[in-house]
Each structure stands twice: as structure tokens, then as C-alpha cells.
Amino acid sequence: MGMTVPPGPRGRETLGFFGRSPERNTVTFLRDTARRYGPFSYFRILHKHIYLVDDADLVKEILITRQHSFIRDTGATLLRELLGDSLITREEPLHRERRRILQPAFHRDQIAHYAEIMSTETARFADELRDGETLDIREAMRRLTLAIAGIALFGTDCRESAAQVSAVLQRVSVKTRWVAPALVLFEPLFKAYRRWFPRAPSLLFYRERRELEKIIAPILEQRRGQGTKDILSLILNARNEEDAPLTDEEVANEIVTFMLAGHETTATALTWTLYLLAQHPEVAERLYLELDSVLDGRPARLDDLPVLPYTSAVFQEGLRLYPPALAFARRTIENVELAGYIVPKGASVFLSPLITQRNPRYFDDPEAFRPERWLNSQPAKFAYFPFGGGAKSCIGESFARLEGVLALTNLGRKRLLSCSNGGSIAIGVGMLLRPDRTILLQVSERTRASEEAPTL
Numbered sequence: 001m002g003m004t005v006p007p008g009p010r011g012r013e014t015l016g017f018f019g020r021s022p023e024r025n026t027v028t029f030l031r032d033t034a035r036r037y038g039p040f041s042y043f044r045i046l047h048k049h050i051y052l053v054d055d056a057d058l059v060k061e062i063l064i065t066r067q068h069s070f071i072r073d074t075g076a077t078l079l080r081e082l083l084g085d086s087l088i089t090r091e092e093p094l095h096r097e098r099r100r101i102l103q104p105a106f107h108r109d110q111i112a113h114y115a116e117i118m119s120t121e122t123a124r125f126a127d128e129l130r131d132g133e134t135l136d137i138r139e140a141m142r143r144l145t146l147a148i149a150g151i152a153l154f155g156t157d158c159r160e161s162a163a164q165v166s167a168v169l170q171r172v173s174v175k176t177r178w179v180a181p182a183l184v185l186f187e188p189l190f191k192a193y194r195r196w197f198p199r200a201p202s203l204l205f206y207r208e209r210r211e212l213e214k215i216i217a218p219i220l221e222q223r224r225g226q227g228t229k230d231i232l233s234l235i236l237n238a239r240n241e242e243d244a245p246l247t248d249e250e251v252a253n254e255i256v257t258f259m260l261a262g263h264e265t266t267a268t269a270l271t272w273t274l275y276l277l278a279q280h281p282e283v284a285e286r287l288y289l290e291l292d293s294v295l296d297g298r299p300a301r302l303d304d305l306p307v308l309p310y311t312s313a314v315f316q317e318g319l320r321l322y323p324p325a326l327a328f329a330r331r332t333i334e335n336v337e338l339a340g341y342i343v344p345k346g347a348s349v350f351l352s353p354l355i356t357q358r359n360p361r362y363f364d365d366p367e368a369f370r371p372e373r374w375l376n377s378q379p380a381k382f383a384y385f386p387f388g389g390g391a392k393s394c395i396g397e398s399f400a401r402l403e404g405v406l407a408l409t410n411l412g413r414k415r416l417l418s419c420s421n422g423g424s425i426a427i428g429v430g431m432l433l434r435p436d437r438t439i440l441l442q443v444s445e446r447t448r449a450s451e452e453a454p455t456l
């Protein structure tokens, strides 16, 4: 008889899962496990059976071909305590219904509207940067994506509320950093609590939920029945299967979901991409060359994107090396055969864009930042999946790509140089791919080729 579980770390070795130092943390543990034990590995953390995947075909099986054998995992249990019932915590068939209702927020004409907001906000942001100024780039990108998400979600008149929501979500993010590893232990308790008391107060985020409700309630009251183009209005005017509008609570849950999923993610992607550009001046120069020849100094618009292939490739490559959603998990709802093993019902399957997107089987020189790799070829499907895949893939993917590329385009008016704050930046642990310390970049003016004074 063959092995019943795939190879992987055993016994004391598995304690690496709880590691907390920059050199040894959950992320490095997962990466080392995949590198050492191959495309499909297994380990146990107490009662939890974890199967780690590092293989494009298996990713496709889990996210697409056999997605109906899986549901969301621990992360969703945690999110449910904050968001209640929403798109990102639902399972089928309810998930599909909610997705259908929210999808119009990402239709083509809406996207064109968001592009205008993104372009205006990023151009303004770039213009306000002063020569010689030093930026905490993560903070700066968070401010920028918050401004954009605020307007896209609530419209211009409620930007303040977006900032307040974001401040509460910051606290949630710090809290989850500490709680998440322990959740593996306490998840069964949480789930039991929710099963018995579906509407009882949130265990972990009681205060945060109350504050969020207080911020959002007055906006809903004022907005019901109005027809503006922001996402909030679309959600307020949406109808469910019974042709009834969503309740205030449902609307509030979705709004917080969009804020949570939609601004720190893109901020993280931009932070790492700008960091990479600062470390690779030759790539930055090539980017500026494209921007100057296509735009010659004016702000970019939606219809410029097809003629900015290198800029798109830069963002694409940033998302390859530093995918903000570094790993996510699914749980089996029945025995599933994967890679010749029977994965039992109730097991966790971890997928990691961070690990697979740096696998040398799929990418030449995988640790190198080389945007041109995207210009002539595409990798194996699902060797690259920063936005997930299947029915629960990122609903904001087109929004995020557009925002990323328009931001790079407009920020490219200035040069962002790396400051010597010592060595390279490691990956810290959190819900998203956090830099392990502050990344400082220095702003420097840049002259476009066409602006240089003619020499007489």
C-alpha cells in the first residue's frame, strides 16, 4: 500500500507554522515546506490537517474543476465575526445570488467611471509630491487607495466616512495579526458559537462592528432612493431574488466588505511594485520611456491602457513577486482525490500565489523582477493567480488592475528613489503580504525628454 498522506514536516518541525521572527514565520515555513516536499505536501497542526499545494494543475482542480467539493476555510470564520453575512463570507447557493446582485458594480460603464476617479486622484497625488520629500510608501499608497475607494464607494460627499471606516479596519488588521495563528486552535469554538447563536454579538470585533454601524447608518438613511453612480447607490438599488432591496444590515456588511477587500490590497500591491521599481532603476527608466512617448505629460485615461504594455507588465510582475493575498485556503466538504491521495472531508487545502508564482518550474529566474517576461509569453494557467479563480475569485480584479496601472502611470511623473534604510525588505505576516518594516522612498523631479531645454 502507498502512503496515505503526502510527504511533509512532522512533529516538532511543524512548530515553524507559529514562527514569529522575520527569518522564520508562517510564510517562510510554508515556502520551505513546498520547496522541500514538492507540489503537494501535508502537515498537521493539532486537530487541523493541512494540505499545501504548489502546482498549477492542482490549483486549477481546486478553484475550478472541483470547486464544488470545497468551501472557505478558517479565514472566513474570522471575517464572519467582523462582516457578518456578506459576499466574502457566503457559501453556495447564497454566494452566487449575492455575487449576481453585486456584479453590476463592475460592469464596463462603471469601470470607465472608476477610471476617471482613479486618474484624477492619482494625478493629484503625484502633483502634490515635493522634490526631495521622503515618503513612507505604504502609508502613502494607503492614503491614495483610500481616497479612490472612498469616492468609488460612497461618492465625493462622504469621503470622511470612508476614512473613518478605514481607521477601524486598521485596528482590525492589527488585531487579526495576533489572533490569526491562534484561531487554528479556537476555530471550533467560534463555529459552534455562530451555529448556536447566529445573530449574537461578534466575539472578536464587538467594538469595531458597533463603530462601523455608527459610521454607516446615517449614510444609508440619507442615500436610500437616490441614484448616483457610486457602489453604495448600486447596492442600495439592487434587488434580490424576491425583488426586495437588501436590508440596511446587508448593505452595511457589503460596504465594509468592499472597503476591507478593496483598498489595502491594492495599496499593498502598489507599495511592493514601487519598492521593486526603486530597486531596479533600469526597469523604471524603461517605464518612463513608455509613459513619455505615449502620454507626453498628460494624465492617463482608460483608453490609453492598451498602448501601455510595459506599464501593465510592471504591475503584473509586481503582483507575481508580491501577491497581496499571499495564501488562501479551502476546506473539503467530502473526500476528494488530489494528486493520487484521498484528502478527507474537513481537511484544509492551502493555495499560495506567493509560493507558486516563484516556482522555477513555471518562471525562469523566478526571484528576478523582469516585467518583460510578460510581453511575449504567458505562464501556465494557474501558475499565476493573484486574484484567485473560479466562482469565488476576486470580484474587484478589473478595478484593481486598472487602479494599479493608472497609479503607476501617474506616479511615473515623479521619480521615486530608494533611501538607504538598510538592506532589503522581508515579508511580514498578516492577512496581507506586509513588508516587515517601513519602506521609505524619496521623491525626485523628473524631466520628460520633450521638456528638456533645447541647447542652442
Ligand code: HEM
Residues within 6 Å of the ligand: 087, 088, 089, 099, 257, 258, 261, 262, 263, 265, 266, 269, 323, 324, 325, 328, 329, 386, 387, 388, 389, 391, 392, 393, 394, 395, 396, 397, 399, 400
Ligand atoms: C491587487 C488587489 C487585489 C488582490 C490581490 C485581491 C485578491 C483577491 C483574492 C485572491 C480573492 C479570492 C480569495 C479566495 O478565493 O478565497 C479576492 C476576493 C475578493 N476581492 Fe479582491 N483583491 C484585490 C482587490 C480588490 C478590490 C479593488 C476589490 C473591490 C473593489 C476586491 C473585492 C473582493 C471581494 C468582494 C472578494 C470576495 C469575492 C467572492 O467571494 O465572491 N478585491 N480578492
